[in-house]
Structures are given as structure tokens and as C-alpha cells.
Amino acid sequence: MDETTLEGWAPEAGAAVSLAAIIDKAFDYRGNVTVVKVDGSETVGFLFNRNPDAPEPFVQMFDLDGAGPLTIPYHTIRTIRFTGRDTAAGNSYAAWLRAKEAAKSARRDA
Amino acid sequence: MSVPLSQMWAVSTYVIRQKLARRKRYPLVLMLEPLFRCNLACAGCGKIQYPAQILKKHLTVEQCLAAVEECGAPIVSIPGGEPLMYPDIGRLVEELVARRKYVYLCTNAILLKEKLDAGLFTPSKYLSFSVHLDGLREEHDEAVCRDGVHVQAVAAIKEALRRGYRVTTNSTLFDGASPLRMREFFDEVMDLGVEGMMISPGYGYAKAPDQEHFLRAQRAHELFSKMLTNPKRRWRFNQSPLFLQFLMGKQDFECTPWGNPTYNMFGWQRPCYLLQEGYAATFKELLETTRWENYGRRSGNEKCRDCMVHCGYEPTAVNHTFSTWRGFRDTVVATVTGRF
Numbered sequence: 001m002d003e004t005t006l007e008g009w010a011p012e013a014g015a016a017v018s019l020a021a022i023i024d025k026a027f028d029y030r031g032n033v034t035v036v037k038v039d040g041s042e043t044v045g046f047l048f049n050r051n052p053d054a055p056e057p058f059v060q061m062f063d064l065d066g067a068g069p070l071t072i073p074y075h076t077i078r079t080i081r082f083t084g085r086d087t088a089a090g091n092s093y094a095a096w097l098r099a100k101e102a103a104k105s106a107r108r109d110a
Numbered sequence: 111m112s113v114p115l116s117q118m119w120a121v122s123t124y125v126i127r128q129k130l131a132r133r134k135r136y137p138l139v140l141m142l143e144p145l146f147r148c149n150l151a152c153a154g155c156g157k158i159q160y161p162a163q164i165l166k167k168h169l170t171v172e173q174c175l176a177a178v179e180e181c182g183a184p185i186v187s188i189p190g191g192e193p194l195m196y197p198d199i200g201r202l203v204e205e206l207v208a209r210r211k212y213v214y215l216c217t218n219a220i221l222l223k224e225k226l227d228a229g230l231f232t233p234s235k236y237l238s239f240s241v242h243l244d245g246l247r248e249e250h251d252e253a254v255c256r257d258g259v260h261v262q263a264v265a266a267i268k269e270a271l272r273r274g275y276r277v278t279t280n281s282t283l284f285d286g287a288s289p290l291r292m293r294e295f296f297d298e299v300m301d302l303g304v305e306g307m308m309i310s311p312g313y314g315y316a317k318a319p320d321q322e323h324f325l326r327a328q329r330a331h332e333l334f335s336k337m338l339t340n341p342k343r344r345w346r347f348n349q350s351p352l353f354l355q356f357l358m359g360k361q362d363f364e365c366t367p368w369g370n371p372t373y374n375m376f377g378w379q380r381p382c383y384l385l386q387e388g389y390a391a392t393f394k395e396l397l398e399t400t401r402w403e404n405y406g407r408r409s410g411n412e413k414c415r416d417c418m419v420h421c422g423y424e425p426t427a428v429n430h431t432f433s434t435w436r437g438f439r440d441t442v443v444a445t446v447t448g449r450f
Contacts, residue, residue, distance in 0.1 A: 049388055
């Protein structure tokens with residue numbers, strides 16, 4: 001079965017979900033995200049690192065052109081939207097086995 | 111004996127130097143990932159699920175060499191991604207060989223013949239092609255999710271051997287593997303004339319599509335015991351015999367996550383080749399700021415509970431050889447007798 005995905009998730013940091021939790025989810029996410037900053041500006045790209053233990057906690061990204069790493073302090077981030085395709089979803093081993101079995105059946109029937 | 115004496119000597123003297131220097135944590139094999147791009151999409155692989163701009167990127171040779179110098183490990187393993195898709199792979203290998211690093215170029219071998227024909231490499235005792243083969247034809251093609259890859263890999267192995275290269279195989283085993291079929295596979299691989307085989311249980315990458323087929327510890331011990339008990343004399347494994355004993359449940363080891371550090375375009379990966387919990391900018395920062403106590407089977411970390419993968423436990427096995435008389439004796443006995 002294919003795993004669930006956060007693709008399309010657009011949370012707002014608050015009582016229900018903290019900014020730190022959203023950042024952790026974005027760090028685990030295998031697609032591009034949109035980092036929305038406190039000043040209203042946005043950065044789109046792949047978030048590959050976060051360090052909440054640094055003196056000034058930060059995330060790091062490569063943008064859509066692969067440029068970077070861009071380092072963005074936690075305190076400048078308002079929220080993160082999961083805007084890119086989740087590359088880890090929808091490609092299950094079970095699906096491949098099903099396709100292989102279907103191909104075998106087709107060959108037998110031919 | 112599957113590992114050449116010169117390589118054994120280089121690794122042994124390196125480990126002894128670390129011991130004499132009382133280095134508590136030292137690297138044995140640098141896992142250098144110049145790119146994530148691959149020409150396969152294997153179900154068990156968690157390495158290639160990235161957006162297009164990341165898959166298009168790669169490290170420069172200079173970045174790779176700086177990481178190699180910084181790390182200092184005597185062995186450099188180049189996985190990926192598929193390293194033969196790295197545009198500068200010829201120059202990178204040449205530079206590493208010039209630095210007398212023992213290089214294991216881990217490849218699915220689909221492009222190997224083409225690259226050999228192009229004259230990209232020169233045979234050397236420092237260079238081994240470590241060809242991914244997860245079993246006999248049916249099992250391998252199923253593992254890599256594409257028919258015909260086994261045939262290509264075997265043809266490429268023969269071609270590389272014919273040209274005088276060192277060739278090993280690396281096999282990842284998942285739940286459901288048949289010990290009998292694997293024993294047949296060992297025969298087949300040795301018939302090809304390779305220098306040795308490397309085997310390891312798979313790891314349940316959080317991002318790998320196949321989560322249901324990873325081996326749990328107890329089942330892994332049973333599988334490897336059935337596979338490796340009464341090994342044939344002709345089977346040669348290019349890895350520590352104590353690691354094989356660990357896989358069989360005969361050794362109780364703890365993980366050495368810093369033993370095979372990983373460097374890629376994101377930096378130095380914390381804490382190991384398999385888990386991605388963040389990146390350090392330098393190797394020194396990786397060693398000094400990673401909370402190592404949070405990893406390994408005894409840490410209680412559930413991500414580590416069932417892991418028995420070579421990148422964490424082979425360094426432990428090698429360290430054990432040089433830390434205790436018993437470890438040294440067990441290694442010598444297993445190496446000489448060929449029994450684990």
C-alpha cells in the first residue's frame with residue numbers, strides 16, 4: 001500500500017502545530033516546499049537540513065534551480081507549505097509486484 | 111583470502127595507528143555520494159527520492175577530494191545514486207588512486223561496459239568495482255524492479271575481469287530471501303571469478319517504498335545462519351569474518367555509526383549512511399556535535415533496533431579484531447579455515 005503523504009499540506013504555526021514541528025516535517029519531506037517568512041517573502045526549494053540546537057537555529061535549502069545552500073534562521077520563518085510533489089510517495093514495491101504479475105499474465109494470455 | 115594482503119596491511123596499520131593515538135572515534139570507510147541520480151529505481155532504496163533539481167546536482171571532484179582528505183579513512187566507497195552517471199567519475203577515481211585510497215565503486219553495472227570501452231579507468235590494486243547483485247537472475251531483477259539487469263551485470267562483471275580489474279559483488283538481503291537460493295547464488299558468483307562477495311541485510315529506510323520486506327533481527331540471524339553454516343571453501347567474502355558471525359548471531363556487537371561516515375551534496379550526514387537526521391558542515395563538526403549516545407541498538411532508538419547493516423557493524427567488527435586477543439584470534443581462525 002502506498003504511504004500517506006504531506007503533499008499539499010499548508011499548515012499555520014500555532015497551538016495545533018508548532019513551527020518546530022512543521023520544520024521537522026519539512027526536513028523529512030522528499031519534495032519541494034515553500035518557506036513563508038515573517039516579512040511575507042517566500043523561498044521555494046528542497047529543505048535538506050535543519051539544526052534546532054545551533055545558537056541560532058536554522059534550516060538549509062537548495063532552491064528550484066539547485067542553487068544554495070540557502071541558510072534561513074528559524075525566527076524569520078512564519079510557516080512552510082508542502083507545495084512540491086512528494087517523490088517518496090506512490091511508487092510502492094507492492095505496485096511493482098502487481099505490475100509484474102499483470103505483465104506475466106498478459107504474456108501467458110497472448 | 112578475498113582481500114589482497116596490501117589492502118589488509120593498509121587497513122591494519124591504519125587501525126593500529128588510531129589505537130596508538132587513542133582516538134576514540136575514527137572512520138574506516140568514507141561513503142562518498144557524488145550524486146543521487148540513478149538509472150534504476152529499486153524498491154528497497156531510500157537514496158533517490160528527491161526533486162529534479164537535486165537529482166541533477168552533483169559534487170565537484172574538488173569537493174569530493176576535500177572530503178576524502180578531511181576524513182582520512184583508508185577506504186573510499188562510492189555509492190550513490192549510480193556513480194557511473196557522475197560525469198567526472200574517471201577523474202575522481204584517478205585522483206583517489208593517486209592518493210592510495212582503496213576505492214570501491216558501487217555500481218549496478220548497467221553502464222560499466224560502456225565506461226570501460228571509453229577508457230575511463232585503469233586497472234589498479236586500489237580500484238574495485240563492487241557490483242550490485244542481490245541474488246540469482248529472478249531475485250535480482252525483482253529487487254531492482256527491472257527485468258534484464260542481472261544479465262547485464264553478469265556480462266559487465268565478466269568484461270571487467272577480462273580486462274584485469276578487481277571485481278566484488280554487494281548483495282542486500284530482504285525478508286523472504288531463500289538460504290538455499292543464496293547458496294546457489296554464492297556458487298554462481300564465485301564461478302564468475304570475482305575477488306569476493308559482500309552481503310548485508312537491508313535497512314528499512316523511512317523513505318523507501320518497500321517497508322514490509324526488511325529483515326527483523328531474529329529472522330536475519332536465522333537467515334544468515336542457514337546461508338553461511340558449512341560454507342563452501344570456494345566462497346570468498348570481501349568483509350570481516352566477525353561481521354559475518356555477527357549476522358549469524360554469534361557475535362554481539364554495537365553499532366559504530368561514525369565508522370563509515372557519509373558525505374554528499376548536503377554535507378556530512380548525521381548520524382550514519384542510513385539515517386538522515388541532519389548534516390554537519392565539516393567532519394570534525396560531525397564527530398564532535400552528533401549525539402552518538404542516541405544511536406545503536408542499546409540506545410533504545412527504534413530506528414536502530416533491527417539494524418544490522420554493514421556500514422554500522424563492519425567497523426565494529428574490524429575494531430574488535432584489533433581491540434581484544436579473542437577478536438584477533440577469531441578473525442585469524444575464520445580467515446584461515448574459511449568457517450564463520
